[in-house]
Amino acid sequence: MSEDPFLHLDRLTRTFSGSLAVRELTLEIAEHEIVTLLGPSGCGKTTTLRLVAGFETPDAGHIRLRGRDLTRTAPQRRGFGMVFQHYALFPHLDVGSNVAFGLERSGLDRDAVEVRVAGALDLVGLPGTQRRSVGSLSGGQQQRVALARALAPEPEVLLLDEPLSNLDAALRERTRRELRTLVKEIGITSIYVTHDQEEAFALSDRIAVMREGHLDQVGLAEELYRRPATEFVATFLGRVGVVAATVERFSPNGDVVCRLPGDATWTATAPAAEPPLEPGAAIRLMARPEAVEICGPDEAEAVRGVVDDRRFAGSVYVYTIEVEGGRLEVQATGDVARVGAAVGLRPPSAPDGLFAFPARSSEAAR
Ligand SMILES: Nc1ncnc2c1ncn2[C@@H]1O[C@H](COP(=O)(O)OP(=O)(O)OP(=O)(O)O)[C@@H](O)[C@H]1O
Ligand SMILES: [Mg+2]
Known part of the structure; x- marks a missing residue:
């Protein structure tokens, strides 16, 4: 029995003068879910939101709500609310008129509009600010006015395009918590756009990682972090070091045993590759800094290296280790080695945080 997804972005494609901004993008969003589009600048996030909102028309593909x-x-007429990348508030209008703007074509009478405006301002924690001028509000308050304007028409779907990008770091962190609480309280299905991995982790139910107009992977934050499908996802969602290795063999559960320089064998998770990895194939082994440990240079299964950099990062030290065929980063709770020291690197007991990608996967990018 197949049921229509609540919101379905079905193979959306949009070109601008011959260049593909969005390419066959497919995403299914459940009712009440917050999905984040996460990707670097220029990857097509805003264009995707504008397609969903209806400010752009796709060259191909469909947008469906409940089928x-x-x-x-x-x-x-879509019943979607949008908060824009730059709030796009009208500086010459007061807060109330800005929020009422979203209701202009609603056909509501004046009194009903006022009730809606008051309700939306209550919701975002700015009750009674109708007559304030927009310019007298802080950045965080303006952001909430923009949110109130999007919510006032009581949309079925909320589209948020980097709504916190104009706020300073401390305010951004606080506001994103409030935003998640608020959106979850209202229960409104939302697509949130950001290029900030931490923000995506803090806000989302699921994350869709976008690159060059296309989704590389969609999933829970933990899935993307622990089992990235592509090198891009591995590098965009956290730090990784890379070392050249070859496939030795496969474990029964599909993990790949890799041979590293110096003959160590480390077991890594193997994301699906096309064509599939074969024994002897060259790979790029990626390691999260918390997965690898510094040990003595002669320990069994250790990869030898030299400490190239040592950085104090508050709760941990981060070492960059030059090894044959690459550089790895290692996180340690103590100050365990000096720059220039010869060390060994020990793999984790489980393959967590080690990913084997085909050596050519970056060129063979889709
Ligand atoms: N109206 C337009 N005309 C021509 N090209 C456009 C237009 N809008 C977007 N593009 C191009 O499409 C690509 C995707 O742009 P988009 O604004 O969707 O990226 P983004 O992921 O939102 O980036 P950012 O994080 O910087 O906001 C870019 O190469 C951009 O130059
Ligand atoms: Mg954008």
């Missing part, structure tokens, strides 16, 4: 095709429906 109903909205691809050609005008923005104001």
